[in-house]
Amino acid sequence: MLIKQAPDIRSSEITDERLYRNRRQFIQAASGAAMGAVAGATVLGQYGGALQAQEPIPNLQKSPFSTDEALNSYEDITTYNNFYEFGMDKGDPARYADEMTIAPWSVRVEGEMNKPAADVDIDDILRPHTLEERIYRLRCVEAWSMVVPWVGFPLGDLIKRFEPTSKANFVKFTTLYRPEEMRGQRSRTMEWPYVEGLRMDEALNPLAIIAVGVYGKTLLNQQGPPLRLVVPWKYGFKSIKSIAKIEFVEEQPRNSWNVSIPNEYGFYSNVNPEVDHPRWSQARHRPIGAFFRVPTLMFNGYADQVASLYDGMDLVRNY
Amino acid sequence: MRRLKPWVFAACLIPLGLLLWRGFTGGLTANPIEYITHRTGDWTLRFLLIALAITPLRRMTGWSGLAQFRRMLGLFAFFYATLHFSTYLVLDFFFAFDLILDDIVERRYVTAGFTGFVLLIPLALTSSQRMIRRLGGERWRRLHRLVYAAATAGVVHYLWLVKLDIRPPMVYAAILAVLLGVRLWFRFARARPGVTSGVDSSGGVPVDADPVR
Ligand code: HEM
Numbered sequence: 001m002l003i004k005q006a007p008d009i010r011s012s013e014i015t016d017e018r019l020y021r022n023r024r025q026f027i028q029a030a031s032g033a034a035m036g037a038v039a040g041a042t043v044l045g046q047y048g049g050a051l052q053a054q055e056p057i058p059n060l061q062k063s064p065f066s067t068d069e070a071l072n073s074y075e076d077i078t079t080y081n082n083f084y085e086f087g088m089d090k091g092d093p094a095r096y097a098d099e100m101t102i103a104p105w106s107v108r109v110e111g112e113m114n115k116p117a118a119d120v121d122i123d124d125i126l127r128p129h130t131l132e133e134r135i136y137r138l139r140c141v142e143a144w145s146m147v148v149p150w151v152g153f154p155l156g157d158l159i160k161r162f163e164p165t166s167k168a169n170f171v172k173f174t175t176l177y178r179p180e181e182m183r184g185q186r187s188r189t190m191e192w193p194y195v196e197g198l199r200m201d202e203a204l205n206p207l208a209i210i211a212v213g214v215y216g217k218t219l220l221n222q223q224g225p226p227l228r229l230v231v232p233w234k235y236g237f238k239s240i241k242s243i244a245k246i247e248f249v250e251e252q253p254r255n256s257w258n259v260s261i262p263n264e265y266g267f268y269s270n271v272n273p274e275v276d277h278p279r280w281s282q283a284r285h286r287p288i289g290a291f292f293r294v295p296t297l298m299f300n301g302y303a304d305q306v307a308s309l310y311d312g313m314d315l316v317r318n319y
Numbered sequence: 320m321r322r323l324k325p326w327v328f329a330a331c332l333i334p335l336g337l338l339l340w341r342g343f344t345g346g347l348t349a350n351p352i353e354y355i356t357h358r359t360g361d362w363t364l365r366f367l368l369i370a371l372a373i374t375p376l377r378r379m380t381g382w383s384g385l386a387q388f389r390r391m392l393g394l395f396a397f398f399y400a401t402l403h404f405s406t407y408l409v410l411d412f413f414f415a416f417d418l419i420l421d422d423i424v425e426r427r428y429v430t431a432g433f434t435g436f437v438l439l440i441p442l443a444l445t446s447s448q449r450m451i452r453r454l455g456g457e458r459w460r461r462l463h464r465l466v467y468a469a470a471t472a473g474v475v476h477y478l479w480l481v482k483l484d485i486r487p488p489m490v491y492a493a494i495l496a497v498l499l500g501v502r503l504w505f506r507f508a509r510a511r512p513g514v515t516s517g518v519d520s521s522g523g524v525p526v527d528a529d530p531v532r
Pocket residue numbers: 353356357358359360361362363364400403404407429431432433434435436439469470472473474476477480
């Protein structure tokens with residue numbers, strides 16, 4: 001993958017694993033103690049073997065949108081994943097995602113746009129963009145959260161290159177469909193391939209990014225390389241992984257979770273502590289690595305940047 | 320036979336041992352509370368079903384020695400249920416009783432799980448020989464039929480909590496259906512004159528619980 005080279009990367013600038021380790025040790029010890037054991041946990045990690053070599057990404061720009069909250073560890077971020085294309089267990093993506101080949105990779109771009117429809121090679125997608133670090137909160141619909149130092153660029157910058165027309169009310173994204181390499185796609189737990197979508201103004205919001213890396217390195221397969229969406233004010237499942245197709249469409253696309261269980265997952269899926277999931281509360285969540293649940297914030301704490309997108313909208317009906 | 324019992328007891332502690340070992344080696348995943356909740360929930364249900372399988376197995380194989388494990392297996396189900404509930408109470412909600420009450424009332428999967436747990440409490444309390452004698456065999460047996468309801472509540476709890484893939488809870492549901500169905504069949508077979516082969520006089524109810532034996 002082509003990533004613009006520049007000399008001075010210091011991954012130590014963005015990594016503070018010590019902080020995380022302390023929290024982690026605390027919780028491991030606390031859980032152990034609660035099970036009747038004595039404290040003294042070590043951090044070993046079961047999936048250490050699955051980590052492949054990745055390319056470091058040099059010279060990242062910092063972003064004013066980044067939070068200064070403590071980061072989750074690289075291990076947490078890469079071993080606790082929802083990527084149902086590889087199985088339903090949180091450990092399945094780390095176990096099986098390396099069966100997916102990500103090179104060569106191109107993205108089909110089509111729909112309501114002035115530029116001609118095309119299969120765009122990953123290098124051509126990335127070339128014009130300057131990569132930045134965006135440290136975002138990630139809130140899963142299952143009521144847990146992480147803080148992730150993404151590497152990426154604004155989705156809006158990519159969209160504008162294709163000159164969507166006035167009919168392009170929505171952007172529809174589709175994940176790679178390759179059951180030979182993606183074992184979860186061999187069982188019909190969901191309708192494959194996975195589809196997600198954003199309203200055009202949401203997609204153009206500067207918080208929405210295309211991510212290519214984490215912790216200053218390119219994404220591991222379980223994180224949805226080579227390109228994935230990150231929309232931090234929405235539940236995690238909106239941030240579709242391993243994007244193979246981008247379409248500009250007039251009608252609101254039906255996203256996969258909405259197709260699967262329409263009364264539980266809507267199109268908008270904004271983080272909203274006041275609208276509970278039919279089966280569990282969304283008022284609070286547990287940050288991974290922390291012991292206690294904390295209150296969930298409207299739009300995952302990004303209300304200043306995105307609340308105006310939804311002025312006058314009934315967010316209970318448009319869940 | 321007697322010598323088997325300590326081994327079965329030890330085997331029943333393996334799931335707890337695995338959890339502890341993972342606790343010490345950092346193997347409880349990035350979300351240890353969720354992991355512990357899931358594993359203890361799994362084993363609660365498994366032990367309930369194993370305990371429920373004893374009587375039918377004993378009848379079919381004629382191996383009456385199986386009966387001696389039933390109480391122990393039932394108590395292990397309660398043991399893992401207690402760990403499961405304690406995980407929720409302490410690690411997950413840290414005694415926030417107002418929130419827990421909301422959860423029990425509002426979330427149907429918690430309602431079902433909680434019902435199952437509450438139903439198991441009187442069974443565990445009356446599991447000793449002394450309590451059996453105190454209650455008398457017939458009353459004790461009737462009380463202990465609550466275990467059917469507890470297991471059903473457990474399966475319903477699991478069915479209602481899964482996000483998407485209902486296959487795992489359906490497997491448990493199928494096993495429970497067979498275990499309860501076999502009991503009905505025993506009863507039905509007994510009720511019909513002439514069909515008595517291998518069926519003793521107690522119908523589907525666990526006779527081997529007979530206290531004064
Ligand atoms: C007879 C009693 C019970 C049985 C048999 C049981 C069984 C289970 C099973 C099989 C699971 C799923 C494990 C998995 O996903 O692998 C589970 C999850 C869970 N149970 Fe229970 N349970 C019982 C009682 C309770 C009670 C009393 C509570 C709390 C009040 C509770 C709270 C939970 C929670 C919070 C989860 C995880 C839900 C999630 O991840 O979304 N359970 N239980």
